[in-house]
Amino acid sequence: MxxxxxxxxxxxxxxxxxxxxxxxxxxxxxxxxxxxxxxxxxxxxxxxxxxxxxxSGRTQVVGVVAPFLTRWFFATVVSAIEKTLRQHGHHVLLFDLEDESYDRRLPLKQNMLWKRVDGVITLNLPMTAEELELVDRLGLPLVAIGTPVADRPNVRIDDAQAMRDATEHLVSLGHERIAYVGAVPSNVAHIQTPQARLDAFREVMHSHGLAEHKQWILGSDWSADSAAADTRILLRAPERPTAVAAASDEMAIGVMAAARAEGLRVPEDLSVIGIDDHALSNVLGLSTVRQDVTAQGRLAAEILLRQLGISAGEDAGTHVVVPTELVVRASTAPPA
The missing domain is CATH 1.10.260.40 (lambda repressor-like DNA-binding domains)
Incomplete structure (x- = not known):
């Protein structure tokens, strides 16, 4: 060195x-x-x-690192982190690692962190060995939201359980022909959440003896536009599903738009459920599995502040699983 x-x-x-x-x-x-x-x-x-x-003293700034910031989840959790840190005289420095392609991200480098932040919060971001070595060399505490980072505090939901609840809801209504939206390539920067939700969907289908149609497992970049385009193709096929489980509410909203564009009624012709409880989900009557994104941001910020020697909130531990909740609205019903 x-x-x-x-x-x-x-x-x-x-x-x-x-x-x-x-x-x-x-x-x-x-x-x-x-x-x-x-x-x-x-x-x-x-x-x-x-x-x-x-x-030089502390910077009173925390680096928040995300694979991209254009999704509702990331914007909401960053807002919660900033509000919590602000109460203790700290603020957020955002590092958006989004590259030109959805399946790649930019690396975290020394000049982003050195003498600029007191600690780091990652958002659904697997860290490379080089990035972890950098954070350790700089002596920065790190808290991960979503995707865990080895030997660091973590705040997350049970992604698999969330999708199990969503899929079981459709099955309980009598649906057998169920499609899935949210599969991603294995090299995507935040692969753990998409893979956990897809595995859970398949697990529930298998446990009920229901057929999994490969052509009904749709890839997506986790945006409403992409989900809508992919679903329209699916709904034009001679055989179509009676329900769709989407891995996020943004994609579920895209599915609902695709159904409307194809002249189908939700839920009479197609039931749709997502995960998140997006800000628009209640307005659109979307059934979903709610996750408390604000609580995840607040808890992660409080854990980091405690690591910096600053008392903040009640000590909930360093590995927190925030509960989720099935919310049934107008977008799901028994198949016709």
């Missing part, structure tokens, strides 16, 4: 100048400070977290 002497040699300045530049002290010109930062980053030099904290 590089030392402060290595940085000073490469930058052509003294060790004292490197120390002042990296600690944000004065008596260092902007040009020199920039040169030192670039060299330190190139050499992967990181000052002792303890020494850095003593010199």
């Amino acid at each position: 590089s030392t402060i002497t290595d940085v000073a040699r490469e930058a052509g300045v003294s060790v004292a100048t490197v120390s002042r530049a990296l600690r944000g002290l004065d008596r260092v010109s902007p040009h020199t400070r920039e040169r030192v930062f670039k060299v330190a980053e190139r050499l992967d030099y990181v000052a002792s977290p303890t020494a850095t904290s003593l010199a």
